[in-house]
Amino acid sequence: MSRDTGAEQLVGTDGGLLRFGPDQPLRLDSRAVLNGLEIAYRTYGTLNADRSNAVLVCHALTLDQHAAGENPATGKPGWWSKVIGPGLALDPAKHFIVCSNVVGGCMGTTGPSSVNLETGRVYGLTFPVITIADMVRAQAMLIDALGIETLFAVVGGSMGGMQVLQWAADYPDRVFSAICIASAPRHSAQNIAFHEVGRQAVMADPDWRGGDYASQGARPEKGLAVARMAAHITYLSEAALQRKFGRELQRDGLSWSFDADFQVESYLRHQGASFVDRFDANSYLYITRAMDYFDLAEAHGGVLANAFAKARHVRFCVLSFTSDWLYPTTESRSIVKALNAAAARVSFVEIESDKGHDAFLLDEPVMHGALQGFVDSAAQARGLR
Amino acid sequence: MSRDTGAEQLVGTDGGLLRFGPDQPLRLDSRAVLNGLEIAYRTYGTLNADRSNAVLVCHALTLDQHAAGENPATGKPGWWSKVIGPGLALDPAKHFIVCSNVVGGCMGTTGPSSVNLETGRVYGLTFPVITIADMVRAQAMLIDALGIETLFAVVGGSMGGMQVLQWAADYPDRVFSAICIASAPRHSAQNIAFHEVGRQAVMADPDWRGGDYASQGARPEKGLAVARMAAHITYLSEAALQRKFGRELQRDGLSWSFDADFQVESYLRHQGASFVDRFDANSYLYITRAMDYFDLAEAHGGVLANAFAKARHVRFCVLSFTSDWLYPTTESRSIVKALNAAAARVSFVEIESDKGHDAFLLDEPVMHGALQGFVDSAAQARGLR
Numbered sequence: 001m002s003r004d005t006g007a008e009q010l011v012g013t014d015g016g017l018l019r020f021g022p023d024q025p026l027r028l029d030s031r032a033v034l035n036g037l038e039i040a041y042r043t044y045g046t047l048n049a050d051r052s053n054a055v056l057v058c059h060a061l062t063l064d065q066h067a068a069g070e071n072p073a074t075g076k077p078g079w080w081s082k083v084i085g086p087g088l089a090l091d092p093a094k095h096f097i098v099c100s101n102v103v104g105g106c107m108g109t110t111g112p113s114s115v116n117l118e119t120g121r122v123y124g125l126t127f128p129v130i131t132i133a134d135m136v137r138a139q140a141m142l143i144d145a146l147g148i149e150t151l152f153a154v155v156g157g158s159m160g161g162m163q164v165l166q167w168a169a170d171y172p173d174r175v176f177s178a179i180c181i182a183s184a185p186r187h188s189a190q191n192i193a194f195h196e197v198g199r200q201a202v203m204a205d206p207d208w209r210g211g212d213y214a215s216q217g218a219r220p221e222k223g224l225a226v227a228r229m230a231a232h233i234t235y236l237s238e239a240a241l242q243r244k245f246g247r248e249l250q251r252d253g254l255s256w257s258f259d260a261d262f263q264v265e266s267y268l269r270h271q272g273a274s275f276v277d278r279f280d281a282n283s284y285l286y287i288t289r290a291m292d293y294f295d296l297a298e299a300h301g302g303v304l305a306n307a308f309a310k311a312r313h314v315r316f317c318v319l320s321f322t323s324d325w326l327y328p329t330t331e332s333r334s335i336v337k338a339l340n341a342a343a344a345r346v347s348f349v350e351i352e353s354d355k356g357h358d359a360f361l362l363d364e365p366v367m368h369g370a371l372q373g374f375v376d377s378a379a380q381a382r383g384l385r
Numbered sequence: 386m387s388r389d390t391g392a393e394q395l396v397g398t399d400g401g402l403l404r405f406g407p408d409q410p411l412r413l414d415s416r417a418v419l420n421g422l423e424i425a426y427r428t429y430g431t432l433n434a435d436r437s438n439a440v441l442v443c444h445a446l447t448l449d450q451h452a453a454g455e456n457p458a459t460g461k462p463g464w465w466s467k468v469i470g471p472g473l474a475l476d477p478a479k480h481f482i483v484c485s486n487v488v489g490g491c492m493g494t495t496g497p498s499s500v501n502l503e504t505g506r507v508y509g510l511t512f513p514v515i516t517i518a519d520m521v522r523a524q525a526m527l528i529d530a531l532g533i534e535t536l537f538a539v540v541g542g543s544m545g546g547m548q549v550l551q552w553a554a555d556y557p558d559r560v561f562s563a564i565c566i567a568s569a570p571r572h573s574a575q576n577i578a579f580h581e582v583g584r585q586a587v588m589a590d591p592d593w594r595g596g597d598y599a600s601q602g603a604r605p606e607k608g609l610a611v612a613r614m615a616a617h618i619t620y621l622s623e624a625a626l627q628r629k630f631g632r633e634l635q636r637d638g639l640s641w642s643f644d645a646d647f648q649v650e651s652y653l654r655h656q657g658a659s660f661v662d663r664f665d666a667n668s669y670l671y672i673t674r675a676m677d678y679f680d681l682a683e684a685h686g687g688v689l690a691n692a693f694a695k696a697r698h699v700r701f702c703v704l705s706f707t708s709d710w711l712y713p714t715t716e717s718r719s720i721v722k723a724l725n726a727a728a729a730r731v732s733f734v735e736i737e738s739d740k741g742h743d744a745f746l747l748d749e750p751v752m753h754g755a756l757q758g759f760v761d762s763a764a765q766a767r768g769l770r
Binding site: 030204233241258262265298 | 632
């Protein structure tokens, strides 16, 4: 297990890369097996003596293990710096916080851009299709390796929230509390449709090379940028776009051309261009596919409550945002309803916000307050100081 | 003026192609001038003796002049066959119905795929950027050529509705009644964003060749298909997608690949593939641009009511659909509010439908009833039988 030290002292920068030996294959839902799995992860805080203060943070589609502290790739603060830190809902002085890059990702954990140890070549499309349950299975291996039996909390937004639900379904005895934010128990037709547009945009790029671009020295940057642009619109609300950009122009007057006239066009182009610098196109295909395949009820006889039948001791917190049209409150309500049907304990808050789906990553004091209150109450029940 | 006869007898197939001479240039908002403008149009019914029964139907982004009867290109019924026909709201036995392909289009009217008479080459990106007002200006030239002074009604949905509003603003004395369906007085930031994604998808395709694909024997089909797929999602509601497709699979079980597993994926791919057979990529760029530039208030001192200051004698009908998130009811309400402020006469109906934006093209009896009632009442006021 490697270990690196960073400049960020407040939250620490522990973590590293964990490689599993041939005796520890990751068995996937597809029935394929991944040997030599590597998991890139990061930790904040210290595991207490009775190993009861561990929190697993699960990241969303294009995020990574750098939930707090400085992201070494970008030099920017981690994506949940408003939630993880001294005096915040997840406090490294109290909790041992773990965040790992998902299987299929491109930030260090084994994914389609990794080298297949058996062939010596980059996987590309020979990488097996993975699921949310596979991501969670890999996380459980990491948690085992870190010597943690039970997680005080597992928490995440969007795809992270799907992992939270999967943890509760697959490892109920290893979860004390579960926080699912801006998420859904299954991908809707519209969710799948938007992801399919993104995948088609990537695969339409001749530089994708049938998925084999890495071996051929190419990168499907244009296609991936278009995919990101389309997805990015779904992360924001109509109101947020109108408030931020409206019909404001880049310059005085229209260009009468196809240059970016409107600020929203320039913003979207920037989102696309900067994304391709930090993300792998095949990982985008695999992770969107995992989300599309996600349907927690389907694996439990079509009844979502059945997924939580053994999780009624888990303390659940479900949060949604009023303007999130990607994973609208109706999805969170269906989770709450299933938890109620399973007689599980659940707190549910729909938070008034005009920021759309991305609200879970932004400065949302009501969300931070709700998280703080829930975590503090769970900590008391857990007997943490 | 050419004239063709079709198989559809109920509504007739009159129309043809109108070419304007060098003495009749189309002066564009961009200050460019189009010489030798050709307008492809189609008519249904007969102009009455006092020329008081003409109805102009304005089409949406990817539609055409074939509003009723058989579309010769596809062999299918026209796109508004549920509205135009014997006993329907627009009845060729009562009305002289005209529908023309917009300037910038690709169904016969001059557009970027036309040959520039001055150079002998296909325009491509040398075609001037056009606006909704330019489309309406060309329609006015057509109406002049057909000997019509005043339209009994001008009617359209989506981009067609924008043209309707522009007619009322620019030619109030030539409009007796105006019907604006599922539309908006200006394109929102989200509207622009989705269009920009589509344009970027087209321009990312190497076969677009900087817009010069026609001269080079190429076609940016993949990029245009992606653009269409993204746009198509915005035409449907989340509920409609869920009802039509849900998470239904194409086959028994998942493919564990990137094939189309879900029916919604297959449907979208089909939408993309069939679109490129019937539409020109550059026309897609130009027409989306015209829509993005549309802001009726902006041209009238920022006050939408001012656009209708001379239209208070026009009978307006504004219709919206509850599940239309592309042009939501709030947009129609802002039109109604401006018409009220201008002391114009307006009927407004928000129609309960889960079909999303595309509802205006579908079997929506409440819409058909509202149209019929409004048209009949206006006809009575106009002294039509």
